[in-house]
Amino acid sequence: MSKRLIDLTHISKSFDGQMILDDLNLYIRENEFLTLLGPSGCGKTTTLRIIGGFETPDQGNIIFDGRDITKLPPNQRQLNTVFQKYALFPHMSIAENIAFGLKIRKKSKTYIDDKIKYALNLVNLEGFENRNIDSLSGGQQQRIAIARAIVNEPKVLLLDEPLGALDLKLRQDMQYELIRLKNELGITFVYVTHDQEEALTMSDTIVVMNQGYIQQIGTPQDIYNEPVNAFVADFIGESNILNGLMIKDRLVEILDVKFPCVDEGFGCNTPVDVVIRPEDVELVSPEQGMLEGDVVSLIFKGVHWETEVLANGFEWLVHTTQMHPLGTHVGIQVDPFNIQIMNKPETNDEKAVESHV
Amino acid sequence: MCNLKRQLLAGPYVLWMAGFILLPVIMILYYAFTTTGGDFTFLNVSSITFSVHLKALTLSFKLALICTVICLALSYPLAMILNNMKAKSQGFVVFIFILPMWMNFMLRILAWRMLLSNNGVINSLLDTLGLPGIDILNTPTAVVFCMVYDFLPFMILPIYNSMARIQADIIEAARDLGAGNLTIFFKIIVPLTMSGVISGIIMVFVPALTSFAVSDLLGGGKVLLIGNVIEQAFMQEYNWNLGSGLSFVLMIFVIASMALMNSRGEENGAGVW
Ligand SMILES: Nc1ncnc2c1ncn2[C@@H]1O[C@H](COP(=O)(O)OP(=O)(O)OP(=O)(O)O)[C@@H](O)[C@H]1O
Numbered sequence: 001m002s003k004r005l006i007d008l009t010h011i012s013k014s015f016d017g018q019m020i021l022d023d024l025n026l027y028i029r030e031n032e033f034l035t036l037l038g039p040s041g042c043g044k045t046t047t048l049r050i051i052g053g054f055e056t057p058d059q060g061n062i063i064f065d066g067r068d069i070t071k072l073p074p075n076q077r078q079l080n081t082v083f084q085k086y087a088l089f090p091h092m093s094i095a096e097n098i099a100f101g102l103k104i105r106k107k108s109k110t111y112i113d114d115k116i117k118y119a120l121n122l123v124n125l126e127g128f129e130n131r132n133i134d135s136l137s138g139g140q141q142q143r144i145a146i147a148r149a150i151v152n153e154p155k156v157l158l159l160d161e162p163l164g165a166l167d168l169k170l171r172q173d174m175q176y177e178l179i180r181l182k183n184e185l186g187i188t189f190v191y192v193t194h195d196q197e198e199a200l201t202m203s204d205t206i207v208v209m210n211q212g213y214i215q216q217i218g219t220p221q222d223i224y225n226e227p228v229n230a231f232v233a234d235f236i237g238e239s240n241i242l243n244g245l246m247i248k249d250r251l252v253e254i255l256d257v258k259f260p261c262v263d264e265g266f267g268c269n270t271p272v273d274v275v276i277r278p279e280d281v282e283l284v285s286p287e288q289g290m291l292e293g294d295v296v297s298l299i300f301k302g303v304h305w306e307t308e309v310l311a312n313g314f315e316w317l318v319h320t321t322q323m324h325p326l327g328t329h330v331g332i333q334v335d336p337f338n339i340q341i342m343n344k345p346e347t348n349d350e351k352a353v354e355s356h357v
Numbered sequence: 358m359c360n361l362k363r364q365l366l367a368g369p370y371v372l373w374m375a376g377f378i379l380l381p382v383i384m385i386l387y388y389a390f391t392t393t394g395g396d397f398t399f400l401n402v403s404s405i406t407f408s409v410h411l412k413a414l415t416l417s418f419k420l421a422l423i424c425t426v427i428c429l430a431l432s433y434p435l436a437m438i439l440n441n442m443k444a445k446s447q448g449f450v451v452f453i454f455i456l457p458m459w460m461n462f463m464l465r466i467l468a469w470r471m472l473l474s475n476n477g478v479i480n481s482l483l484d485t486l487g488l489p490g491i492d493i494l495n496t497p498t499a500v501v502f503c504m505v506y507d508f509l510p511f512m513i514l515p516i517y518n519s520m521a522r523i524q525a526d527i528i529e530a531a532r533d534l535g536a537g538n539l540t541i542f543f544k545i546i547v548p549l550t551m552s553g554v555i556s557g558i559i560m561v562f563v564p565a566l567t568s569f570a571v572s573d574l575l576g577g578g579k580v581l582l583i584g585n586v587i588e589q590a591f592m593q594e595y596n597w598n599l600g601s602g603l604s605f606v607l608m609i610f611v612i613a614s615m616a617l618m619n620s621r622g623e624e625n626g627a628g629v630w
């Protein structure tokens with residue numbers, strides 16, 4: 001495990017008396033691709049701006065490489081930001097934009113020229129030196145913004161929804177390009193997005209946030225396969241979230257039906273949240289199922305059919321490769337290890353979960 | 358069909374332009390290059406080299422320049438302060454600045470005449486405070502003072518506009534890349550407000566150069582600007598030919614300075630470093 005590069009300890013921030021971040025603790029390792037993921041308004045940008053130095057936290061400290069930088073202005077921090085709306089300097093050519101940080105550091109002309117070439121090459125825009133900003137497409141402008149940041153060889157690159165304004169195809173291309181860049185440059189990326197797919201594709205570590213609280217930190221696999229609570233499960237991919245009653249170890253009651261499962265240690269007759277991914281629900285013949293229901297909605301999604309089955313008063317979301325026509329009477333079957341059991345929110349910072357599900 | 362309709366719609370404007378812009382210019386050109394008898398001559402135009410005319414033209418240039426420089430020096434910091442205020446108060450302050458522009462131009466000049474006169478409000482106030490009075494009425498100082506007062510909004514508004522259009526994240530990006538306040542000011546804010554500064558300069562310099570009302574009312578006949586000379590030629594000497602000749606020269610100067618400013622603006626837009 002590489003060492004911790006940035007440590008956020010007990011960070012709190014409020015705007016106009018409204019608490020936006022409440023006692024946030026987070027560390028970021030060297031060379032890590034860390035993504036802050038959460039719904040709009042949950043405080044992702046605020047967290048990033050605190051790391052970048054554009055906001056000062058009301059409480060708490062930011063430790064960078066062993067040094068407290070809480071009060072250091074942005075121009076003295078060893079990190080660079082790629083802004084959501086690119087924020088290129090409209091009165092400068094592309095070369096001048098890229099050279100801005102280097103000129104401030106009084107680098108020699110040959111060094112700067114080499115760096116510009118190198119950076120344009122890295123973002124696949126060779127020969128664009130003297131072009132105008134206005135003559136570039138959104139994707140190209142974003143790549144220039146990245147080039148402008150990385151020529152300064154920051155230890156950390158902060159990216160605030162850098163692909164937000166691009167169309168789907170371009171987003172996907174840029175995602176791979178960012179991963180390539182990160183591996184080539186060996187710098188730490190702190191990435192903000194509200195797109196869970198983007199987060200799953202690109203990150204080493206995902207931090208799921210809601211209403212200023214961190215819900216879960218983990219690898220993409222952890223977050224997807226073992227969400228710690230209903231909010232995370234709901235936010236990362238689609239899921240069926242149901243109220244359940246843990247009868248005893250390895251047995252849970254959902255919609256008045258007892259399901260065997262693999263979870264233990266929740267006690268007896270404890271109310272819990274149950275999460276079942278749509279691809280984990282099997283549609284079988286009515287007599288084979290644990291529940292019976294009727295297909296009420298059917299949408300073709302390319303890879304699979306998105307089927308909704310009404311059973312015991314709950315609309316189950318099911319992804320199947322087989323088509324079950326509207327109105328078909330079907331049985332529902334779930335393997336024990338595909339049932340995720342999680343505690344209902346109790347403590348203060350878990351309240352953020354309830355209000356969103 | 359559609360095209361024809363559109364052309365018809367433009368009709369009134371074409372008429373307006375022909376009647377009130379093109380025709381007067383043609384008439385000025387005609388009078389400028391003819392004698393009273395209607396013969397072709399350069400005398401009206403070349404009479405600008407008469408010492409009295411040259412002196413008036415130089416003084417006009419000098420006062421217009423001083424006025425523009427003062428306006429610029431006042432407006433830039435003001436626009437910056439304004440731009441840093443809360444959005445709500447910004448609108449109010451801009452309104453305060455525009456307010457005097459709704460009052461008649463002549464009335465404002467006359468008001469200053471009252472305020473500045475020897476036993477006017479300002480001097481009585483200074484007197485009661487035991488301070489020495491100011492005696493600037495009927496001097497170039499009073500003329501410049503009043504021109505600055507009159508034309509200041511025309512400088513502030515375009516500069517403020519161009520400043521307000523600078524996105525906050527551009528400034529943050531510069532700071533992020535290591536720029537301190539001075540670098541941000543000279544490499545980002547100044548170049549990005551240059552278009553506003555240029556239009557401000559043109560909007561102050563041109564009317565200041567051609568004005569005659571201010572010098573008439575506050576100069577007490579002692580401050581003779583080229584505008585006053587032209588006015589006299591038309592209104593007192595009824596010499597339309599001389600007046601047109603001098604107007605023609607002034608027009609050339611105005612167009613030349615505007616062209617100069619515009620080309621400077623384009624230069625400044627690009628190579629900042
Ligand atoms: N400068 C500010 N003044 C007042 N409120 C602010 C300010 N900046 C952010 N907020 C508030 O803080 C909350 C969190 O904002 P933030 O920008 O961090 O959210 P976000 O997670 O980045 O959301 P999004 O995905 O929409 O960008 C929001 O409710 C926002 O209104």
Ligand SMILES: [Mg+2]
Nearest residue numbers: 044045046160
């Ligand atoms: Mg944001």
